[in-house]
Amino acid sequence: MDHTSDDAARRLRLRLADVEARFAAQRSTVDGIVEAARDSNADDEHDPEGATLAWERQQAAALADGADAERRELLAALDRVAAGTYGVCEACGRPIPAARLEARPAATRCVEHAR
Numbered sequence: 074m075d076h077t078s079d080d081a082a083r084r085l086r087l088r089l090a091d092v093e094a095r096f097a098a099q100r101s102t103v104d105g106i107v108e109a110a111r112d113s114n115a116d117d118e119h120d121p122e123g124a125t126l127a128w129e130r131q132q133a134a135a136l137a138d139g140a141d142a143e144r145r146e147l148l149a150a151l152d153r154v155a156a157g158t159y160g161v162c163e164a165c166g167r168p169i170p171a172a173r174l175e176a177r178p179a180a181t182r183c184v185e186h187a188r
């Protein structure tokens with residue numbers, strides 16, 4: 074493994090740790106809200122507190138889903154590092170610029186082919 078892919082793997086693992094922490098935090102927020110809703114008398118849909126809790130739970134669940142999707146992208150990128158195909162645009166086969174990979178380490182396409 075050359076120096077560049079070492080850097081890429083290190084960056085991907087750092088992001089992965091960050092994303093996993095975010096995922097765990099959002100999951101525990103969801104669990105906490107579910108528990109709070111169970112403890113309070115939030116059976117009534119018209120209870121304003123129940124509605125707020127439901128909305129907060131949805132937000133936290135959406136953030137957890139987003140973190141989970143990002144986690145899968147990062148894991149796929151680490152597979153590409155191992156396979157030696159990391160940083161190559163899957164559309165045109167040209168190298169993805171380093172600046173783009175720094176901003177989006179899981180990018181699979183160059184800017185031109187990102188859409």
Ligand SMILES: [Zn+2]
Nearest residue numbers: 162165183186
């Ligand atoms: Zn391309």
